[in-house]
Amino acid sequence: xxxxxxxxxxxxxxxxxxxxxxxxxxxxxxxxxxxxxxxxxxxxxxxxxxxxxxxxxxxxxxxxxxxxxxxxxxxxxxxxxxxxxxxxxxxxxxxxxxxxxxxxxxxxxxxxxxxxxxxxxxxxxxxxxxxxxxxxxxxxxxxxxxxxxxxxxxxxxxxxxxxxxxxxxxxxxxxxxxxxxxxxxxxxxxxxxxxxxxxxxxxxxxxxxxxxxxxxxxxxxxxxxxxxxxxxxxxxxxxxxxxxxxxxxxxxxxxxxxxxxxxxxxxxxxxxxxxxxxxxxxxxxxxxxxxxxxxxxxxxxxxxxxxxxxxxxxxxxxxxxxxxxxxxxxxxxxxxxxxxxx
Amino acid sequence: xxxxxxxxxxxxxxxxxxxxxxxxxxxxxxxxxxxxxxxxxxxxxxxxxxxxxxxxxxxxxxxxxxxxxxxxxxxxxxxxxxxxxxxxxxxxxxxxxxxxxxxxxxxxxxxxxxxxxxxxxxxxxxxxxxxxxxxxxxxxxxxxxxxxxxxxxxxxxxxxxxxxxxxxxxxxxxxxxxxxxxxxxxxxxxxxxxxxxxxxxxxxxxxxxxxxxxxxxxxxxxxxxxxxxxxxxxxxxxxxxxxxxxxxxxxxxxxxxxxxxxxxxxxxxxxxxxxxxxxxxxxxxxxxxxxxxxxxxxxxxxxxxxxxxxxxxxxxxxxxxxxxxxxxxxxxxxxxxxxxxx
Numbered sequence: 001x002x003x004x005x006x007x008x009x010x011x012x013x014x015x016x017x018x019x020x021x022x023x024x025x026x027x028x029x030x031x032x033x034x035x036x037x038x039x040x041x042x043x044x045x046x047x048x049x050x051x052x053x054x055x056x057x058x059x060x061x062x063x064x065x066x067x068x069x070x071x072x073x074x075x076x077x078x079x080x081x082x083x084x085x086x087x088x089x090x091x092x093x094x095x096x097x098x099x100x101x102x103x104x105x106x107x108x109x110x111x112x113x114x115x116x117x118x119x120x121x122x123x124x125x126x127x128x129x130x131x132x133x134x135x136x137x138x139x140x141x142x143x144x145x146x147x148x149x150x151x152x153x154x155x156x157x158x159x160x161x162x163x164x165x166x167x168x169x170x171x172x173x174x175x176x177x178x179x180x181x182x183x184x185x186x187x188x189x190x191x192x193x194x195x196x197x198x199x200x201x202x203x204x205x206x207x208x209x210x211x212x213x214x215x216x217x218x219x220x221x222x223x224x225x226x227x228x229x230x231x232x233x234x235x236x237x238x239x240x241x242x243x244x245x246x247x248x249x250x251x252x253x254x255x256x257x258x259x260x261x262x263x264x265x266x267x268x269x270x271x272x273x274x275x276x277x278x279x280x281x282x283x284x285x286x287x288x289x290x291x292x293x294x295x296x297x298x299x300x301x302x303x304x305x306x307x308x309x310x311x312x313x314x315x316x317x318x319x320x321x322x323x324x325x326x327x328x329x330x331x332x333x334x335x336x337x338x339x340x341x342x
Numbered sequence: 343x344x345x346x347x348x349x350x351x352x353x354x355x356x357x358x359x360x361x362x363x364x365x366x367x368x369x370x371x372x373x374x375x376x377x378x379x380x381x382x383x384x385x386x387x388x389x390x391x392x393x394x395x396x397x398x399x400x401x402x403x404x405x406x407x408x409x410x411x412x413x414x415x416x417x418x419x420x421x422x423x424x425x426x427x428x429x430x431x432x433x434x435x436x437x438x439x440x441x442x443x444x445x446x447x448x449x450x451x452x453x454x455x456x457x458x459x460x461x462x463x464x465x466x467x468x469x470x471x472x473x474x475x476x477x478x479x480x481x482x483x484x485x486x487x488x489x490x491x492x493x494x495x496x497x498x499x500x501x502x503x504x505x506x507x508x509x510x511x512x513x514x515x516x517x518x519x520x521x522x523x524x525x526x527x528x529x530x531x532x533x534x535x536x537x538x539x540x541x542x543x544x545x546x547x548x549x550x551x552x553x554x555x556x557x558x559x560x561x562x563x564x565x566x567x568x569x570x571x572x573x574x575x576x577x578x579x580x581x582x583x584x585x586x587x588x589x590x591x592x593x594x595x596x597x598x599x600x601x602x603x604x605x606x607x608x609x610x611x612x613x614x615x616x617x618x619x620x621x622x623x624x625x626x627x628x629x630x631x632x633x634x635x636x637x638x639x640x641x642x643x644x645x646x647x648x649x650x651x652x653x654x655x656x657x658x659x660x661x662x663x664x665x666x667x668x669x670x671x672x673x674x675x676x677x678x679x680x681x682x683x684x
Binding site: 040052054056063065175176177260264267268271272278281282284285287288290291292294295296297298299300301302303 | 382394396398405407517518519602606609610613614620623624626627629630632633634636637638639640641642643644645
């Protein structure tokens with residue numbers, strides 16, 4: 001098992017991630033049945049470029065944005081160097097695919113995916129993940145999304161999911177609201193195969209504790225490449241069945257209003273807490289591509305509080321808190337009793 | 343001229359600022375003719391509290407939020423200590439009034455005001471300002487708003503406005519969009535009467551250069567108190583005539599859509615760049631009061647570009663760039679020729 005990238009590492013990851021964009025977009029167009037992706041390619045003055053694909057005003061998707069980029073430069077920004085000091089003074093290369101889908105129907109959750117790969121002199125690493133943000137609570141949707149991502153991780157190693165799941169909960173957290181962005185999924189960063197699964201993250205939460213208890217887990221470049229491949233390929237099977245299950249549920253102005261209100265939280269997370277977004281905006285990234293993640297319409301309402309035990313209240317109390325979706329039998333019972341399982 | 347606050351400095355500033363909230367709210371209710379302010383008082387666990395007043399769904403105002411707060415604590419946060427090291431290790435006191443008004447009619451600009459006063463051991467300072475964010479371009483509105491604030495500053499010293507106007511342009515700037523939030527107004531901070539008008543701000547732009555060229559300008563506590571009073575009292579005369587001028591202009595879905603789109607920029611500024619908002623959210627402030635500044639509804643549209651020379655285009659090109667609104671005769675000519683003067 002080698003800890004070195006293959007000679008064609010850049011070509012290989014780039015090709016993986018651009019094909020992922022391609023495959024996902026083709027499938028989303030089929031699912032939507034009306035909307036078409038408009039493509040824009042762009043060059044980054046400092047090196048590299050990307051391909052942004054956006055579908056607007058579809059049958060299913062109010063907006064779907066899928067970005068691919070491949071960029072390079074002389075010196076990584078300080079925020080990354082502080083996490084990976086070995087990268088200092090080296091040319092770097094980064095490639096990634098990311099997406100955010102904002103469906104029209106409030107019963108279909110918003111979803112986010114991002115997989116990326118970095119090289120800088122002697123160091124390289126993989127990062128990524130996917131997370132789901134429902135507007136109405138259905139435990140079976142949360143279970144399905146997590147199951148598919150667990151399966152993808154377990155093809156590489158049974159320990160990965162136990163770390164990447166809580167890591168996702170910790171990353172997609174709105175401290176000022178004491179809420180998670182949604183029901184989570186998986187998240188990982190700085191995976192360079194050198195042993196410590198939780199490398200590079202300073203927050204010593206649950207993911208850190210679990211990672212410590214596992215001890216060293218050396219993964220080859222090829223395994224981490226396969227992890228990105230498996231997880232990327234898990235996206236459609238994890239999300240598409242939820243669309244089909246929810247797309248014909250009739251909604252009224254009330255559900256739409258709550259969706260727009262919760263989309264406000266999505267904006268708050270992305271602009272206040274998301275390292276990638278803030279970093280991009282503050283360092284001359286391509287603003288329109290970075291902000292493709294923002295919803296086409298969002299709402300704020302001072303002092304809003306849902307009625308006790310309403311679905312809106314349960315969404316906020318149960319589905320914006322980290323939960324053990326796959327194993328918590330009490331949660332299952334709780335949701336069944338309140339008709340928010342199926 | 344003494345550089346010491348009077349013995350009743352806290353009572354005096356608190357009373358000034360709470361009366362400002364009161365007066366403005368009373369007048370806004372009269373102007374609106376329908377909406378009423380709902381008041382919530384709140385306590386801050388670490389010391390002090392405030393009074394948040396919100397008017398929703400009015401005739402004129404889609405949302406109007408006016409906050410007063412008076413808070414104290416043991417040690418100021420690092421972000422302020424780095425600017426005022428003399429405050430380190432001292433108990434502190436802060437009081438302030440702030441507002442953001444989001445009118446329904448896209449022809450009426452959004453407006454923001456904030457005046458505040460700090461004490462921490464041996465140091466004290468005043469800060470504040472007001473700025474206007476139009477959705478449709480009318481040079482006469484920009485001129486009026488600036489004139490009223492210039493008058494208020496000039497009652498204290500003719501030099502103040504020449505620094506506070508560019509300071510406002512520099513503060514309310516969206517670097518990632520290369521746009522100002524709107525047409526500006528005035529902004530000042532760390533005014534402690536010790537001489538340097540531009541104290542405490544690290545950005546060495548135009549405001550810094552002008553301040554340097556003026557040299558020392560020692561102002562007494564009483565003068566700076568009067569400055570806050572004058573500027574606070576300038577708010578209604580600066581804004582109300584613009585409401586009356588625009589409130590009966592008929593708008594269609596197109597203007598409403600552009601307003602919602604531009605409100606997205608307001609959200610971006612407040613969540614990405616506004617020091618006060620970010621600081622509040624990251625340090626356990628009262629989230630609902632802090633985010634009262636966000637619009638009730640906002641829109642994002644990937645790749646939006648207004649038609650060349652449309653009013654939407656002129657707003658973006660001319661009214662989101664720093665301009666010498668009060669003295670630029672070419673600008674006046676330009677706006678008259680394009681029917682965006684009156």
